[in-house]
Amino acid sequence: MLENILEKIETLPPLPQTILEIETFRKQNNQEADELVKIVEKDPLCVATLLKISNSSLFGFNSKIETVKRVINLLGINFTIYVAIKEAIDSVLKIDLHPYGINCENFTKITHSSLRFVDLWITKMDRSFKDEVILACLLHETGKFLLSETIINRGLLEEFRKKIDAGIDITTIENELVEITTHKVTAEIFRYWKFNNNLIEIIEFVDDVNACSKDNREKCQILDIVRTLFDLRNPLSEENKQKALQKAKEYNFDLEYLNYAIKSTNLLED
Template sequence: MMATQNQHLPELTEILDELDALPQLPDIAAAMLRLLNQQENDTEELARIIASDPVLAARVLRVANSSYYGFSRQIKTILDATVLLGQKTLRNLVLTMALKGLYRLSDPSEKMLWEESMAHALGSQFLSTTYAVADPEEAFLAGLLANIGELFFLQQNPHAYHNCLKNKVTAQCSREELSRHHFPWSFSQMGAAILAHWKFSSELVLCTLYSCQPNHPQDMAPETSRLAHLVFVSRCLCCQLHIGNTQPVCNKTLDEHLNKTLLSSQQIKPQQLLDEFNALYQKNIQTLLSA
């Protein structure tokens, strides 16, 4: 476990030690993640890993040729997709498909949580691109992963989870704030533990831990803090738009939330930001949800 994780995640070891069964990252996603975490990545090997699963490969090609990416020519092979999309984009596409398999989409709550996760990914990427404050692909992945701890608790104890959803309206606070009253750890703590278990980078582990709040440790790496702020603002946008299992439950406006983040230095018109994100979301969400 990395020192930075130990420094900011004192509960992480406890969580991992006390839980017998954490969800496993699908084999093909784990293999791809291991390859991309190496210092020297092999494009042909990445294409081979994806092509080894014909169903996954077909899904990748279908989405790669969709209007979401907007290429002028058809992508016919996984190797073409690797070259044209780039390794990070392809990683995100495969991880999106792999994580989707963890959700039981026949369950309304899990389906809405998956839609919310995709919206967080889109929102984080949109903010990163609009304000040039982080790598858009890293921002997408950070948003995509932010709800994984919540999914774990929903599947482990749906009764307690639905009580959390019900109580947040009465309590006028977020699901994250209420989660410690219904579960041993908060959603963000559980998510960070799962990502550490899956061997994601310490940056993404810490981003998940702090993605529900604008206040971060002073010694936290600036790039990690920026990423966590993007996911936090994306959560706020989704909350305002009632996407997934979210709905506005506090008295703070979007402008007040923005003023607590790195985006406070930007000249942002909250309603314009909300409208632009909503237009992007409505245009692309169905393509991503069907991946």
């Protein structure tokens, strides 16, 4: 089954040219908003997604946002980049997370809430560090789209859902039934698309943080805490908060900033 998944990855289409241009733009030292506007406006689907998100209840702006330039002015260059990249990936993989018991709307809501949380928590980190962590948090569940398809096609849906409903750890279920985890699949997808090696490593080793290189281990630890806190089945539950705080203690993070981010994100969720 593992070989079938890897073969499926090799048949994925390339990422749209718009995303390649955005990724080049992201790496520039001097970023001009007008340049990003020109890149994004080449992709009508990306424009529509940005406008939909910026006009959602997530932000609650008083007036309707109607242009990409306005989106960038209000939400910032980096957030615009993150959303554009994720939209491109979602369009290529065709979202269906039915086996995991979650729909597209809730998945998007959880993802955006996790980004707000990370932004609050590691606000004092330098831009390069923060960018890699946020991108990892935004994209680390990507492998679930391919795994969902595999679960359905292999007739494993009923068994998978029973184990999900029983509260068994998702990584354990994936290993047992499809012989690979979400994060390993995500890493392989991003290798195929030639994403940044640091991003790939942060995601690939989140199930085994100690195997991550020292250079990326702290980022991987942060991702582990975020994926624990925002578990798709019960994001921001009291149980997951305690698990996340325990991991933070083990990783020697300052709990003051983490607690502040958790409490503030709770307010955003209400």
